[in-house]
Amino acid sequence: MPASEILCDVTTGAGCTVKPQGSQFYPFWSLNNSQRVDGAPRGVCVWNFGNVLPGVTKRTFGKDAQYGVPNVARFGGTSTSPVMPNPARTGNCTKVSL
DSSP, rough: GGGGSSSOOTTTTTTTTTSSTTOOOOOOEEEEEEETTTTTTTBBBBEEEEEOOOOTTEEEEEEEGGGGGGEEETEEEEEEOOOOOOOOTTSBBOOOOO
């Protein structure tokens, strides 16, 4: 995404930002455990992609920081972050058997 910005220098990563300059919002992953999806009981992890849902969102993983920093070794216009374990699989959320 950053490479589509006019101020992004893909050789140095300078000006390559997430969220786009001037934007008010850029979607990110978050978790909640108060919504019910597909008949799962209340309290299990549910992934959201978007913005903070007041009274619902429990973990934001750094919001826009999830996108990481420009990776000029691969392509300066690509932001990358380290691989993170899935909290729904690592015991940080209530598990469900369907």
